[in-house]
Amino acid sequence: MGETGFRYSILASGSSGNSFYLETEKKKILVDAGLSGKKITSLLAEIGRRPEDLDAILVTHEHSDHIHGIGVLARKYGMDIYANEATWQAMEGKVGTIALEQKHIFELGVTKTFGDLDIESFGVSHDAACPQFYRFMKDDKSFVMLTDTGYVSDRLAGIVENADGYLIESNHDVEILRAGSYSWNLKQRILSDKGHLCNEDGADAMIRSLGNRTKKIYLGHLSKENNIKELAHMTMVNQLAQADLGVGIDFQVYDTSPDTATPLTTI
Template sequence: MHVSVLASGSTGNCVYVETPEKKMIVDAGLSGKKITSLLAEIDRTPDELDAIFVTHEHTDHIKGVGILSRKYGIDIYANELTWQAMAKNIGNIALDHRHIFEMGKTMTLGDIDVESFGVSHDAAAPQFYQFHRNNKAFAVLTDTGYCSDRIKGTIKNADAYVIESNHDVEMLRMGGYPWHLKQRILGDKGHLSNEDGALVMTELIGDKTKKLFLGHLSRENNIKELAHMTMNHTLQVHDIDTVNTVKLYDTDPDYATDLFAI
């Protein structure tokens, strides 16, 4: 299994996963043109994609879903409430490309198993995904106000993670967002802060865990270096070796990471 975080941030999100048999993305929150250019950075093309797994209906996760599916005949997977919520924004999708992926279920596509799990976010029925192949696991967890014990039990000790480091709390509080938006982000259906995401990882990291991608950083309320420093410091305080054992990787809203083997 190989992965690349094509884009991650408050302006658009897309994560690429491939196996010998399947190529897929989690979300398509940028234009079709931008996702095509991001795929080119890892020497891939959108016509190779077999599936798009949608987490929820917010624009930074679905902007390119409809156009990619129509242009390249890509299957789309989402739960029923998410389908209903995003229908008006993604346009007409061919019936044979529409698939219901129930929350809490596991689906097999070729040589990979995809597991869905619910999160706490202000969307119709937000769910994220964990990919399993050959006793390896890769979990994507962003857009959640908190990480429940149920989620922790589902994705504990994966080989690699994309974990939310959305905002620095003080930057958010002192910034220019209106109060109601600040409350939303800080609430139980908002986003994980740098500190919260780091503390979650202290409970998730196990002896298999080797790679950690910091995702969904806010342009206005975070700095890449600050998110990285917070994660690194918190893990080290909890005796997790970020030099030799667990490697930290930054993500970007405009550039893809390298294609990593999991």
Template sequence: MTMHFSVLASGSTGNAFFVETEDQSFLVDAGLSGKALEGLFSDIGRDMSKLSGILVTHEHSDHIKGLGVIARKHKLPIYANAKTWNAMERNIGQIPIEQKFHFEMEQIKTFGSLDIESFGVSHDAAEPMFYSFHHEGKKVVLITDTGYVSDRVKGIISNAEAYIFESNHDVSMLRMGRYPWNIKRRILSDVGHVSNEDAALAMSEVAGDRTKRIYLAHLSLDNNMKDLARMSVEQTLKTQGIIVGEQFSIYDTDPKKATELVSV
């Protein structure tokens, strides 16, 4: 009785996450082309047509690019809150009414052996929310696209076995980079994205004795690098008295390559 997951793709160019139990399987976000998503499913040895459904976090294109195409092709249910539905419908094409479902913020929905809990984040979208997955006493948390992690969210996501956690940018790279100032200001704001250091500080508060894996996710292609993110997170955690490798391990994600399908 285990829960498996894979970060299929993560980054500013496209995001998708897969989670399954013995009787349920869900895709969270479909921010790549239908063809690319089919390839990623093949890479982890899974069949997209057998999904129980697709969960949507918010309407930005790097999270919904392939949503309409694959939902129609495989006749998959889509779950999103009302404001996200309103914001994304014009971008995903016509979805049959029998495939449209509401999953509101701060809800827990039960699908067979899997309980899925939604929670709001601080991001410049209509009503962005992410998910915590519960199965047989185990918990996996997906949290990216947030300008900061509130105390309320920290309480919801604390002491999970695994986290897929945003580590979007290095502040110095962002400040010195080519983005116009209004974009930099948006990313650095409370409705933008968390930096490597801020991510690590939040991790230090939510990681518990059950925590074994933390995946660094949604890295900016322009303002971060895998090695830099990992080093910054490890150094910041060390200042909080946490030595990576003793309590938990840190893993990379990639915008085009799925992580290994692992169990918790």
């Protein structure tokens, strides 16, 4: 692997479950485990990795599509689990018993060092207790995870700017959502400032955040009911092109899947 950067795979991304894997020469880390322990194990196997080798799981927030398998994995393999205080409280009763020595606090707005990797947490606008996502940094390389937010403020765009890679939310197409079968209350929640980014808003966030270092943009957390992969991709590419950004030349746009891992990639 050499001395630079790190490797990652988006194991699963979508409303049915989310999990992100990242490794350096010293650490193997999972962010969220929103599928069954068995499914996470099979997704890791797709990239030639095993849950028993994980050093830690970082939690973004307490919704089940992000924590479903955390308790099982923690009990079976004994890795450290990190979340902020409010998220730990909100997870009570949802993840079963996790041994005290495995429970760690990772507060909002701080940078923690895990071996040779620095991880910065930042807040997002979502209807959870205290949702936070992460920027991973090593050897002057960085990758940003940013899903599950109703909007991206200019301040947040500044915090995450000019990363080498992004996982950005493209949750729904507004027209499909409005015309769909969801209840009015649920539609309102998704469309609100504490909901999820639509395709256009995800693209707008990227236009304000990406920089000359950026090489890869992954579209994440697509709704099965309220989006179409091709539409999300086209919206992102078209808006970036209209903003005169070098989409397809300076950087590439990639899709993710709710049930298949992206290839293990070095950044």
